[in-house]
Amino acid sequence: MTRAAVSPLSWLDDVERDRRAASLRRGLRTREAVEADLDLARNDYLGLADHPAVAAGAVAAVQTWGTGSTGSRLVTGNTALHEELETELAGFLGAASALVFSSGYTANLGAVVALSGPDCLLVSDELNHASLVDGCRLSRSAVTIAGHCDVDAVAAALAARTQPRAVVLTESVFSTDGGLAPLAELHATCRRHGALLIVDEAHGLGVRGDGGRGLVHELGLAGAPDIVITATLSKALGSQGGVVLGPAPVRAHLIDAARTFIFDTGLNPAAVGAALAALRLLAAEPALASAVLDNAAALARACGQQRRPESAVVSVILGAPDVALAAAAACLDRGVRVGVFRPPTVPEGTSRLRLTARASLTPAELDLAARVLAEVLAGS
Template sequence: MTRAGLSPLAWLAEVEQQRRAAGLRRSLRARPPVGAELDLASNDYLGLSTHPKVIDGGVEALRTWGAGSTGSRLVTGNTELHEGFERALADFVGAESALVFSSGYTANLGAVVSLSGAGSLLVSDALTHASLVDACRLSRARVVVTPHRDIAAVDAALAARDEDRAIVVTDSVFSADGVLAPLRDLHEVCRSHGALLIVDEAHGLGVRGRGGRGLLHEVGLAGASDVVMTTTLSKALGSQGGVVLGSAAVRDHLIDSARPFIFDTGLAPAAVGAAWAALDVLIAEPWRAQSVLRHAGALASMCGVAERPDSAVVSVILGEPEVALAAAVACLERGLRVGCFRPPTVPAGTSRLRLTARASLTDDELRLAEEVFADVLSAGA
């Protein structure tokens, strides 16, 4: 048969078979508005996505500004609400300024691509989030991927460069296992080589630092002139959207050059209003950040994880994809929803249950989780 007689998508069937054979086929599962299961899979770390004040904040913004922002922020999509929230969040984390994007993914694309470019060097941790990986690929910069949390490798990459500009990118809290980046050491290396440090605080905001101000604030790097912070509004703040925080010069540059900002419709007002209300709750109730870490420690203990978690994420490594998937299904059958991470999200041989602690977990919920894990994990041993 000639090529003209072949479907251009015929290859998809073979790829699907390969995924099924490897235990890597993914599927969507719709959840009801109120789930019957205990949720230890979401990133709603502070339990704010359904908080009455957060919902009211979104509804009030919806009624005031409408359902959509109606255009890019450079045309009609910029509101007083957007700019007020930016000032409030920047003040909370100790940054000079902030710029809201439509998602955490686009915030990372905008920050990394706009601050690098052809003729610069990007040094990226091997386990950075996919959005940072994609940003590096789009940047047209030379990219060096260093081993996970390897300061010496970052130092060597920066020392060997010929480029005038260099940027190091990392998560503050790595999303698959909840491990912290060595931010102080990374910053010292960056400063010694005149490099910029970009830190994704998606899993740090609301959990680490005084009152949930993030890991950068905790280690004394909030507001540093050679540090740019990115984060998302869809985790601890229970809403949607992304933000880049840094100097006023960085904000001005992104407005002029960041394509995901210039050519994307502005974040919907309801999402901004809900995120701002969540920020207000966090400021008023700083205990929520401490509760997340306390509950993460309890989950780790009941699952036999030796090291106490440094974040909301508890990683229970089970090995092969089929084993992890079967354990996740067994948990769900017993009323407990957990995350299941398989390659390519995590390295081969490290498929796992990914549990996420929540500030709002009750003693009864923790007892249920302990019973389920005792059942499921002992059965798979």
């Protein structure tokens, strides 16, 4: 057979076979408008994605500004609503300024790439989100991967660098296990070595800190001149989009240099309006954040864990991918949907169920979750 007769995509057949054999094949699930099952897989930590006030914020934005943003924010896609959201986000999180992107992923890519470069060392936690990892890959910087939450390794990398600039990257709350980064220690280390600290608050916003202002704010670091915060609007705020917060010169630089801002269509008005309405709800109802943690504690107890979770995430490590998949299927058969994390999202041998609490869970829903989880995990 000639080379031309072989499909250039035939290699995908082998990849597909290997993934299925390893229980690593992924698929899409069509979500219903009204779910019949209790969903403990969603990242809607405050239960605001279907809140009437948030929906009304989206509708009002569409009626005023239309369905699309019509272009990049540098051309026609910037509205007074975008700037209103940025002002309120900055005020809520204690930052000097904010810049909204079309997603949390593009916010991380834009911030990391625009604030690094060939004259910079990037030091990134080994469990950082893929968006931070991809930012490192696109940065043209030297990159050091530090062990998970290993402040000494970060300090050693910064001390040994030859580059004039350095940036340390971490999540505040790690998405796979819900653990907290040692932000105070990392910040002190960065300050000793003249490095910038970028903190992804995707899973901290709405959950940690005074009224859900995030872990940076909780530790008294909000507004520090050497910290940049990134966050998503798609989790606790129940909408879509991302934001970078920090000193005013950072915002100005990103407008000039962040390719995922310059060349991307602006966040659509409905998402902006929804996020703004959700943020105002959170500001008016600060107890929502503590309710998330209380409900996470109840889920953890249902899984046999005595330690109180530090975030909305409850992680139950089961080992092999097929074991985790079977446990998730057993939960779903009993009316409870849970997340399943497998390699490469998590390290080999640590496939797990990932449960996410939300403030709106009712006592009856928590009772159902407790019964189902106890039954399924007893047989895993």
